[in-house]
Each structure stands twice: as structure tokens, then as C-alpha cells.
Amino acid sequence: MGIYFRESGILTTIQDAGRFGYQQFGVSPAGPMDTKAFNLANILVGNKRSEGALEITFLGPTIVVEEDNIFAVTGGELSPTLNDENIPMYTAILAKAGDEIKFGMAGANGCRAYLSFAGGLDVPEVMGSKATLLRNKLGGLDGRAIKKEDRIGFVNPKSELQNMESRHLPIDIYPIKETVLRVITGPQDGNFSKEELRNFFWYGAEITNEFDRMGCRLERVEPLKHSFNNGNIMTDGIAFGSIQVPSNGQPIIMLADRQSTGGYAKIGNVISVDLPKLAQSKPGYKVRFVSVSIELAQQLYNRQLKEINDYDNKLNSEE
Amino acid sequence: MKAEFLTVGDSAVSIQLGSEISLEINRLVRMLYKDIETNPIDGVVEMVPTYASLMVHYRAETIEYKKLISIIEERINDMNQDVEEKHIVKEIPICYGKDLGPDLELCASIEGISEDEIIRKHSEHIYYAYMLGFAPGHAYMSRFEEPFSFKRRESPRIKIAAGSIVAMESLSNFIPFEQPCGWNILGGTPLKVCDYKREDPFIVHAGEYVKFTPVSIKDYERIRELDLNDRYIINTFEKAVD
Numbered sequence: 001m002g003i004y005f006r007e008s009g010i011l012t013t014i015q016d017a018g019r020f021g022y023q024q025f026g027v028s029p030a031g032p033m034d035t036k037a038f039n040l041a042n043i044l045v046g047n048k049r050s051e052g053a054l055e056i057t058f059l060g061p062t063i064v065v066e067e068d069n070i071f072a073v074t075g076g077e078l079s080p081t082l083n084d085e086n087i088p089m090y091t092a093i094l095a096k097a098g099d100e101i102k103f104g105m106a107g108a109n110g111c112r113a114y115l116s117f118a119g120g121l122d123v124p125e126v127m128g129s130k131a132t133l134l135r136n137k138l139g140g141l142d143g144r145a146i147k148k149e150d151r152i153g154f155v156n157p158k159s160e161l162q163n164m165e166s167r168h169l170p171i172d173i174y175p176i177k178e179t180v181l182r183v184i185t186g187p188q189d190g191n192f193s194k195e196e197l198r199n200f201f202w203y204g205a206e207i208t209n210e211f212d213r214m215g216c217r218l219e220r221v222e223p224l225k226h227s228f229n230n231g232n233i234m235t236d237g238i239a240f241g242s243i244q245v246p247s248n249g250q251p252i253i254m255l256a257d258r259q260s261t262g263g264y265a266k267i268g269n270v271i272s273v274d275l276p277k278l279a280q281s282k283p284g285y286k287v288r289f290v291s292v293s294i295e296l297a298q299q300l301y302n303r304q305l306k307e308i309n310d311y312d313n314k315l316n317s318e319e
Numbered sequence: 320m321k322a323e324f325l326t327v328g329d330s331a332v333s334i335q336l337g338s339e340i341s342l343e344i345n346r347l348v349r350m351l352y353k354d355i356e357t358n359p360i361d362g363v364v365e366m367v368p369t370y371a372s373l374m375v376h377y378r379a380e381t382i383e384y385k386k387l388i389s390i391i392e393e394r395i396n397d398m399n400q401d402v403e404e405k406h407i408v409k410e411i412p413i414c415y416g417k418d419l420g421p422d423l424e425l426c427a428s429i430e431g432i433s434e435d436e437i438i439r440k441h442s443e444h445i446y447y448a449y450m451l452g453f454a455p456g457h458a459y460m461s462r463f464e465e466p467f468s469f470k471r472r473e474s475p476r477i478k479i480a481a482g483s484i485v486a487m488e489s490l491s492n493f494i495p496f497e498q499p500c501g502w503n504i505l506g507g508t509p510l511k512v513c514d515y516k517r518e519d520p521f522i523v524h525a526g527e528y529v530k531f532t533p534v535s536i537k538d539y540e541r542i543r544e545l546d547l548n549d550r551y552i553i554n555t556f557e558k559a560v561d
Contacts, residue, residue, distance in 0.1 A: 020364055020365050021365045022365075024368060025451045025520070026453055026457050126515050127515065136455050138515060187326065188325075236335075236370075236371075236374065240330065242327060261369055269328030270328065271329050294326055298383055301379050302379060302380055
């Protein structure tokens with residue numbers, strides 16, 4: 001027994017931390033778009049951080065809980081309710097058998113929510129991971145998004161957890177209308193003239209409708225001009241947040257379901273702590289890039305990780 | 320060995336060991352990959368070898384950028400370049416022409432040679448898998464003798480079947496999953512190129528060699544049946560050092 005989907009929502013997938021070690025075979029890691037919100041969802045219900053949870057996009061599902069279990073919702077605000085009553089986000093809540101968790105449309109704050117259940121979801125691991133990779137029909141529920149009338153079992157449901165009354169965390173506030181993303185230039189910044197690099201940081205871009213788990217296509221008023229080979233490079237590796245500039249000069253930020261390698265010049269890479277901001281942005285938002293050093297990026301990353309570790313210790317370390 | 324370190328955000332570094340597609344440079348990439356695989360560096364999550372560079376994904380909480388590149392620099396300096404990897408050759412059955420290879424006839428007419436001669440050129444030589452990418456199990460392979468002159472088709476096909484074997488110039492790839500493709504299709508392999516359920520899902524890894532073995536449609540069906548039941552064993556041999 002676990003959960004039953006009365007409605008699936010637009011795009012609901014099972015994600016864990018991601019599938020690592022297989023990029024060398026051409027397999028994308030997948031995993032959550034907003035890693036921070038995903039981690040906090042698991043921490044709130046006492047799971048290990050990498051446990052499988054649901055990633056819910058734009059318009060959420062209606063879920064019947066068929067067995068008592070504790071859940072939490074983090075990330076984008078999609079008006080979650082429990083039996084039609086509004087429920088707080090970033091808070092562990094007990095659902096009784098028969099209760100209904102329902103999500104609405106994304107409001108002003110973000111667009112991707114994470115729903116975790118204590119003890120995790122009973123989904124088989126493929127190549128060591130529960131993460132759904134839609135493009136290659138891999139992981140999750142038969143490699144696909146959740147459909148109406150799907151059922152997912154619980155592994156080890158819990159009706160109580162220690163510190164139940166203090167299991168809540170501060171809500172993250174995401175950008176509205178304009179998202180500032182800090183970027184480390186490279187690996188192929190040398191494929192652009194100094195002037196084009198300056199233009200990249202000086203003039204913003206707009207998030208287009210082509211924004212999915214694989215990547216976020218931007219539109220600049222003035223496309224970027226390549227100095228060499230029309231943007232083609234000898235195929236090399238791609239990371240989470242790599243900003244690829246294809247021949248047409250319109251950047252694509254590569255995200256969770258990115259291809260592991262690619263043949264277009266990458267002007268820069270969005271820093272890890274800013275990827276959640278992008279994951280929670282919507283088509284039509286403006287994006288502006290700011291150049292930072294790798295030292296600063298790693299300091300910020302370590303600081304964010306410490307914050308997450310502190311929450312985990314506060315809620316989940318044994319007394 | 321000359322190496323250039325290119326930052327790829329705060330969680331990856333691309334170590335570029337050359338600027339051309341060549342066996343020589345790709346072997347350096349393999350060597351560095353093997354070196355780090357054999358003696359792992361704390362904090363390295365995974366590595367992705369490509370034509371001329373090795374991408375190293377790492378966790379900054381365990382190892383910061385400067386420290387990581389100084390360790391890798393040291394590894395590169397200390398590396399014994401005389402150690403050769405074993406050259407594994409895998410024999411991949413292929414049925415040429417007809418429905419499985421709809422472009423065989425066209426390719427023969429472009430080259431001005433017979434279909435049999437296309438098959439001979441394609442299957443007589445050994446291919447090297449430089450890297451995997453694009454899709455799970457998709458190997459970028461090339462042979463070193465008798466390249467074809469034909470390139471991509473004028474208009475790409477919207478869908479080609481899994482198992483299709485496509486070619487242009489000296490390059491040839493097998494297609495793991497149904498996909499759009501602009502290359503000419505010479506034939507099909509009865510083997511599953513990628514099967515997530517297998518212990519090793521990928522029939523060829525980067526750094527390995529492939530030899531295509533022509534089979535009749537009858538053998539194609541027989542091998543396919545065996546492989547579907549996981550009872551086909553790919554013939555493998557070691558290539559003599561060149």
C-alpha cells in the first residue's frame with residue numbers, strides 16, 4: 001500500500017539524487033531540477049537525502065494516501081491541500097489512510113514542488129537509481145511520467161517521527177520575473193570575442209517555452225556570435241548548468257536530463273547554488289548573468305551544504 | 320603529455336589532452352581515465368572520456384578545484400605512457416541490405432562499386448570506439464582504412480530502428496534506440512545495443528574495438544532470438560598490437 005493517483009498533474013516524475021557513474025556510457029544523470037528543495041523534502045520526513053521523491057511541475061496531481069504515512073512538500077508553491085484544507089509547505093505532516101493530497105497550479109513562488117514520504121517510495125532501482133529519465137525511458141515507473149490511476153508503494157511508512165512538532169524549515173523565496181544567475185566562464189569562453197563575452201553578461205535574455213528537464217532555451221535580442229566554426233567544437237563533456245551556445249547564437253542551459261556530451265561551445269556554467277533559482281523560474285522571465293570566480297562559487301556551495309547539514313542534524317540526529 | 324584544465328562550473332573540470340580526433344590522443348584520455356579509475360581520487364564522482372578530453376565530475380565539499388587539478392597534474396606527470404591497454408575486439412553480427420539496410424544500394428551507387436564491395440569495406444576492418452555519448456550505449460566509432468566518400472543523407476529520417484548500423488566516410492555507429500538520423504543505413508545488428516536489464520547494459524565501451532561480422536537474414540533471426548533470451552555471447556578477441 002502507498003499512494004494512488006486520482007490525477008497525474010502535467011509532469012510528475014519520481015526522482016532521487018540521480019544516476020551517477022553512467023555518463024561515460026551516454027546516460028544522463030537525471031535527478032531533481034531543484035536539488036536543495038529535494039534534499040529538504042527528504043530531511044523533513046527523516047529520509048536519507050538521496051531517497052526517491054516526487055517532482056511535481058506547474059500543475060500538480062491529486063493523490064490518495066492508502067496507508068498512514070508522514071509527508072512533506074517543498075520547492076515551488078503549487079497550493080497543496082490535505083482533504084481540501086491548505087497545508088503549510090516545508091512541514092512534516094501525517095496523512096491518514098484515505099486522505100487526499102491535492103496540488104493546484106504554480107503561483108508566484110516557483111513552479112516545481114517536491115513531495116516526499118517517510119521511508120521512501122517502492123520503485124525498483126535501475127543502474128543504482130530510482131530517477132526517471134524520460135528521454136530514454138529509464139528508471140522511475142517504467143521510465144515514464146506518472147499517469148492517472150498509477151499506484152506507488154511505500155517502503156517503510158511511519159506514523160510518527162521524533163521532533164514531530166518542530167519538523168518545519170524556512171520556505172525558500174524564488175525570483176519573480178527576473179532571475180540573476182551567477183556564472184563561471186568556460187570551458188569554451190575562448191570561442192567568443194571579448195566583446196561578445198561582455199555582451200553575454202551585459203545584456204540579459206528571456207526564458208522561452210522550450211524549458212524542460214533537459215534544458216532551458218533562452219532568447220537574446222542579439223544572438224551571440226561565435227568566433228570559430230559556427231559554435232561547433234570537438235564533442236566534450238557537459239555539466240549541470242552548462243550554457244551551450246549552438247550555431248544560432250541562442251544559449252541553452254543544460255539541466256537534470258542533459259546529454260552527457262555535446263558538440264557546441266559552452267560559454268559558461270551556472271553555479272550550483274543558483275540552479276534551484278533557474279529550476280523554479282518560468283517561461284517569460286528575464287535572465288541576467290553575473291560572472292563569479294570558482295573560489296566564490298565553491299564557498300557558496302559549501303555554505304549552502306552546511307545549512308542543509310545543520311537542518312538534517314537538527315531534525316534527525318538521535319538525542 | 321600536455322594538459323589544459325578547463326573549468327566547467329563548480330563541480331566539473333575538463334582536462335584537454337589534445338585538439339584533434341586521433342587514436343594517439345584518445346589513448347592518452349584512456350590512460351588518464353584508467354589511472355584515476357585504478358587509484359580513485361576522493362571527491363571524484365564520475366569521469367566521462369571524450370575524443371580528446373576527460374571530464375571529471377567532483378564534489379567541492381570533498382575536494383576543491385585547485386587541489387583536484389594539482390593532484391591530476393601530478394598523475395599526468397607520473398603516468399607511464401608505455402603501458403598499453405588490452406585491445407579488446409568485439410564481433411558484432413550485422414545483416415546487410417534489404418529492409419535492415421535500406422541505403423546499401425544507394426551507397427553502392429554513390430561509391431560506384433558493388434554492394435558486396437561496400438559490405439567488404441565496411442566489415443573487413445576494425446573500428447575503434449572513441450567515446451560513448453548522445454544516447455545510452457551510442458558509440459562514436461571509426462575505422463582507419465578505406466573510408467567511404469558518402470556523407471549524410473540529403474534529408475534525415477524522422478525515425479530509424481534500434482539496432483540500425485549507419486555509416487558515413489570512415490565512421491560507423493549502431494543505433495541503441497529508435498531515433499531520428501541523417502546517416503545512411505547499411506544494415507542491422509540482431510543484438511540489443513543497450514539493455515538496462517543486463518548486468519552490463521552496453522555492448523561496447525569506449526576504448527574497445529568492433530569488427531562487424533556479416534550474417535544472413537536466417538542467422539540474424541536466430542541470433543536475435545538467442546539475444547532476446549540473454550543467451551547470445553559476443554565473440555571477443557584481443558587485437559594484436561599495431
